[in-house]
Amino acid sequence: MISAFYNGKSILITGATGFLGKVMMEKLLRTSPDLKVIYILVRPKAGQTLQQRVFQILNSKLFEKVKEVCPKVHEKIRAISADLNQHDLAISKEDMQELLSHTNIIFHCAATVRFDDHLRHAVQLNVTATQQLLSIASQMPKLEAFIHISTAFANCNLKHIDEVIYPCAVEPKKIIDSMEWLDDAIIDEITPKLIGDRPNTYTYTKALGEMVLQQEGGNLNIAIIRPSIVGATWQEPFPGWIDSINGPTGLIVAAGKGFLRSIRATPMAVADLIPVDLVINLTLAVGWYTAVHRPKSTLIYHCTSGNLNPCHWGKMGFQVLATFEKIPFEKAFRRPNADFTTNNITTHYWNAVSHRVPAIIYDVYLRLTGRKPRMTKVMNRLLRTLSMLEYFINRSWEWSTYNTEMLMSELSPEDQRVFNFDVRQLNWLEYIENYVLGVKKYLLKEDMAGIPEARQHLKRLRNIHYLFNTALFLIAWRLLIARSQVARNVWFFIVSFCYKLLSYFRASSRLKV
Ligand SMILES: CCCCCCCCCCCCCCCCCCCCCCCCCCCC(=O)SCCNC(=O)CCNC(=O)[C@H](O)C(C)(C)COP(=O)(O)OP(=O)(O)OC[C@H]1O[C@@H](n2cnc3c(N)ncnc32)[C@H](O)[C@@H]1OP(=O)(O)O
Numbered sequence: 118m119i120s121a122f123y124n125g126k127s128i129l130i131t132g133a134t135g136f137l138g139k140v141m142m143e144k145l146l147r148t149s150p151d152l153k154v155i156y157i158l159v160r161p162k163a164g165q166t167l168q169q170r171v172f173q174i175l176n177s178k179l180f181e182k183v184k185e186v187c188p189k190v191h192e193k194i195r196a197i198s199a200d201l202n203q204h205d206l207a208i209s210k211e212d213m214q215e216l217l218s219h220t221n222i223i224f225h226c227a228a229t230v231r232f233d234d235h236l237r238h239a240v241q242l243n244v245t246a247t248q249q250l251l252s253i254a255s256q257m258p259k260l261e262a263f264i265h266i267s268t269a270f271a272n273c274n275l276k277h278i279d280e281v282i283y284p285c286a287v288e289p290k291k292i293i294d295s296m297e298w299l300d301d302a303i304i305d306e307i308t309p310k311l312i313g314d315r316p317n318t319y320t321y322t323k324a325l326g327e328m329v330l331q332q333e334g335g336n337l338n339i340a341i342i343r344p345s346i347v348g349a350t351w352q353e354p355f356p357g358w359i360d361s362i363n364g365p366t367g368l369i370v371a372a373g374k375g376f377l378r379s380i381r382a383t384p385m386a387v388a389d390l391i392p393v394d395l396v397i398n399l400t401l402a403v404g405w406y407t408a409v410h411r412p413k414s415t416l417i418y419h420c421t422s423g424n425l426n427p428c429h430w431g432k433m434g435f436q437v438l439a440t441f442e443k444i445p446f447e448k449a450f451r452r453p454n455a456d457f458t459t460n461n462i463t464t465h466y467w468n469a470v471s472h473r474v475p476a477i478i479y480d481v482y483l484r485l486t487g488r489k490p491r492m493t494k495v496m497n498r499l500l501r502t503l504s505m506l507e508y509f510i511n512r513s514w515e516w517s518t519y520n521t522e523m524l525m526s527e528l529s530p531e532d533q534r535v536f537n538f539d540v541r542q543l544n545w546l547e548y549i550e551n552y553v554l555g556v557k558k559y560l561l562k563e564d565m566a567g568i569p570e571a572r573q574h575l576k577r578l579r580n581i582h583y584l585f586n587t588a589l590f591l592i593a594w595r596l597l598i599a600r601s602q603v604a605r606n607v608w609f610f611i612v613s614f615c616y617k618l619l620s621y622f623r624a625s626s627r628l629k630v
């Protein structure tokens with residue numbers, strides 16, 4: 118039993134304040150309330166102490182269910198001050214001693230997930246910190262398993278990806294060394310050459326991180342999880358929970374608020390989305406399996422949906438838009454109505470017509486009404502984000518899932534239920550609807566009671582849209598008539614045709630009477 122396995126254990130989680138980390142803590146505490154302690158490595162941030170950060174997380178909606186089974190949830194979490202950017206992760210001697218003597222399982226989730234991070238920073242967090250954590254782990258006498266969260270896109274330069282570690286051209290050790298003495302300008306220059314046919318520093322450094330595990334894992338019992346695009350919760354602790362704007366979520370917000378009107382995407386490309394609770398269930402099952410069965414080599418588990426239950430971006434986008442009809446977001450800029458474009462010319466055209474021009478018009482309006490213009494800035498940011506995500510929504514990948522399926526067959530029926538990671542059971546349309554609802558409730562923190570007002574607002578926007586289009590048409594037509602004899606002839610033809618049609622209907626209705 119997986120739940121029983123974690124009871125009495127001391128578990129170390131990095132990245133516990135992140136999206137995946139919070140869901141992991143919640144599930145662990147809910148299913149194994151008798152676990153000894155969860156150590157979390159946290160850095161003080163935004164004027165908050167460690168304790169304040171942890172307090173805020175544990176008092177959030179996500180942890181409401183946990184408190185029913187584990188009322189002393191605060192006592193189970195031990196926050197340790199750390200910074201993964203620093204040497205030895207900046208953990209104090211006393212804390213380090215405690216970690217070394219007690220830790221049984223490590224879940225390494227911390228990373229920089231920014232696509233555009235400077236290579237030096239991405240290497241520090243995704244490679245060097247992993248190396249340092251490994252070194253710390255190797256000094257833990259009670260350690261049973263080291264579980265590393267990577268990404269299914271670490272090898273997105275390949276089309277078919279197996280559950281193996283693929284080597285990068287330059288050894289991670291050399292990259293780590295060079296980051297210490299190269300200056301930023303040179304790093305900028307060599308970055309495109311190093312990342313090669315990967316799209317960004319994130320995927321490249323996650324691949325390097327895996328190599329470090331392979332080369333420096335020693336005798337540690339290691340497993341790697343590779344999730345694809347992680348989305349809101351599917352079932353647990355309740356459907357639709359999400360608090361991160363990364364990945365598709367940011368675009369759902371942008372589309373729902375009416376900023377995003379067109380997106381360069383391939384409707385038939387596979388949208389390899391995976392719910393976060395499913396990722397965490399697999400991760401905890403892997404922790405158990407790795408510790409108990411001690412596989413001879415490092416096993417890699419793909420946590421993807423494409424080969425077992427594929428959904429395409431076209432279907433997903435359609436469902437997102439359909440959900441906005443039922444559950445509109447508040448204070449939208451325009452009515453949600455986005456479309457896919459498939460080539461450079463249409464993308465540039467729609468970016469200009471649907472994104473830039475409305476932003477400029479709105480900024481002029483803000484200026485005229487004495488307010489600070491801001492929409493052009495928002496749009497520029499959105500267009501930059503779109504350009505970063507485009508790579509992932511115009512391609513499909515195949516990930517083999519032998520290890521993941523093998524693990525499923527190793528679980529007892531009870532564990533298969535409690536730690537369900539069978540994506541075949543997921544109904545996409547229902548999931549997307551809950552996802553959009555979750556974005557509204559938990560990320561945007563909008564009240565459901567505001568839906569009638571949001572609908573009214575959308576109606577007003579529709580009327581403004583019709584009015585604006587009619588005015589634009591009349592102006593354009595007036596200008597055309599003034600300049601072109603052909604346009605005048607067409608206009609007179611249409612008017613006389615309509616007049617004749619009207620006279621005909623009037624005459625025929627009189628005859629009937
Ligand atoms: C046939 C019918 C057709 C119908 C057509 C319909 C089509 C319409 C579509 C409708 C809706 C669309 C829905 C589906 C579309 C799907 C698209 C999905 C794309 C998904 C691709 C994902 C690929 C992921 C692959 C890899 C997965 C991983 O392994 S890692 C995790 C993923 N990582 C990321 O996603 C990070 C990406 N982000 C970045 O790299 C950067 O943010 C950026 C470079 C994109 C932008 O950087 P910038 O500096 O400009 O901004 P930043 O400062 O980062 O943030 C801006 C504001 O956002 C706030 N923010 C940032 N992060 C968070 C957070 N985690 N939580 C909350 N808020 C956050 C930040 O504070 C900023 O806010 P302000 O300060 O207020 O400005």
Ligand SMILES: NC(=O)C1=CN([C@@H]2O[C@H](COP(=O)(O)OP(=O)(O)OC[C@H]3O[C@@H](n4cnc5c(N)ncnc54)[C@H](OP(=O)(O)O)[C@@H]3O)[C@@H](O)[C@H]2O)C=CC1
Nearest residue numbers: 132133134135136137200201202226227228268344346347
């Ligand atoms: N989200 C996704 O779609 C996917 C994620 N993954 C992987 O899952 C893992 C978790 O991702 P996710 O939860 O989405 O990411 P988040 O960005 O939400 O969380 C990242 C975590 O890392 C911590 N962290 C970052 N820098 C430091 C630092 N210098 N010192 C200490 N802690 C630090 C953050 O702490 P803080 O709160 O202080 O910033 C946060 O807890 C990552 O390894 C990622 O590569 C893989 C595939 C998809």
